[in-house]
Amino acid sequence: MQWAFTLGVIVVGIATIRPMGFSGRGLAVVVLVALNSLFLLGRNVPQDRVPARVVVVWASLGIVAAASLIGAARTGTGYLFAFFLVGHIGYRLPPVGAVPLAALAGGLCGGVLYLHLGPGHESLSWGVGLCAALPVVVGIVSRSRQRAIDAVIESAESAERAARAEARTAALAERSRIARDVHDVLAHSLAGINMQLELVDALLDTGDLTRIREANDRAHSLVKESLKQAQWTVHALREDTLPLLGSLTAMIESSGHRDALTVDGTVREPPARVVQHLLRIAQEALTNAARHAPGGDVRVEVTFAAASTTLRIRNGPATREAAGAGSGMGLIGMRERIAMVDGTLTAGPITEGPDRGGWQVEAVIPE
Template structure:
């Protein structure tokens, strides 16, 4: 629409503005008409390619040429150039320079008509020249509206980018959680099963079938425990609620540590995420105790405080030979990651005093 209006103003000027020729005043009118047309066509230049200083220079020259055309021409629509140029002044320039230049346009055009400068026609009221700068106000409003729309679009795009980044972070967090669960279920269970099968294989050479059956039974027990752990993992992925106290008791009994749990405080239901992570920490600690301190006494302390839930697992030194093997190193890292997600803290280290000296202890404190 702006392009059509610009061409219409130029066409109307060529059709109506007189005199128009190749000599004398007609030549001056023709030159000023070309300059005004070029200044008006410059509104199509993209703002990113035209600096404010260059725009101010070009529009100032256009204002001077428009006022001169009004004075030199004797008839026609020369004043339209001033009106349309003033509107573009408000749109292209910042508010303060736009108002100054628009006021200058009004004073020049009004002065040319009021003081009868030049040989131009005098039928046009001087007040018309004085209001040529008014369209700058509409240009300022349009510029403000356009900037508001661009700011809204930019804010929407920024929000969309933030949402995509948050979604990617959530996906990575969920992948890390699944990786920890897979490690807990597969690495621990398979390590225990492999240990019992290796023991059974070694016992075959001794001919002690009773101990072979015992190792085989333990392997079967570990398989059953693995199925339970897989069920816990499915519950975690579905965010189902598990009873913390009952699940922890069942875990200890299946691992051969009956009556190892001590509960302090009033037992209560805790969020599913807290339950799941505490169970995983207990599982990690019990697996490490079985691997690095076989035969050692194990004690588990579950404390329900007013503002936190604390799980402590302590094992004594090994009473049987420790099988050679190196852990993946992911266990303690997984514990810390789990507790950090719940804004808690975990400590792990050797027991340096008391009846369990030489053993290992883990304590996780989760607020809420």
């Protein structure tokens, strides 16, 4: 659009401005038209490629050339060069620099006509020359509007970048959640199954069929437990709503304990997100108890307070040989989960009471 206006002004000027020739005043008019055309074409140069000082020099020379053309031409539309140049000065420069140049343009163009410094005064009033300063207002308004549009675009781009960063963060958080769930399901179960199978392999040489069957049965039990845990994980990844107490009861019974759940307070169903994390913490704690304290008693307590839900898992000392040290990722995963719902988690050995020598995990989630 800007190129079209510029070329239109040049074409109209060449078609209407007189005299034009190869000698005398006609040659001077031709040269001035050419100079004004060059200065006017300069407004199409991208703003970021021209320093502000160069723009001021270019605009000043263009104003002088436009005023000279108004005075030298007898007839035509030479004044359009001044009008469009001043308008672009208002757009290209800040008001503190554009207004003085516009005043200079109005003063020169009006003065040339008022003082009759050429034949141009015969067809144009000196008031037209003074009006050459007015298009600066249009340029300033256009500049302000463009700045506002650029600010909106930049804000939108910034918001889009922030949204992409948030999406990446959410994706990483989801990967961490899936990694925790996979660890909860597979790490302990596969380690236990592998240990039983290695035991079976070692017992084959002894021919002790009784112990081989016991180890094989324990491996089968671990496989069944792993399948149940996998089902819970699928539910969690799908974000299905699971009943807290019903799921805890099934989880405790599948781990080989009966009547181990105690509920205090007014029973209610916490938010799905809270239930999901409590179940995963309970699963991890029960798995740790089975691995590190096999044969020990397990008690699970759920307390519904006015502003929080508390889950407490206690296990007594082992009565059989433990499977060995774990990876340490289970407790880290529980702490990560509790932090996601602004809760607190404490875990440590029990130093007194009937469960002395055992372990306790307590998770408190505010609501």
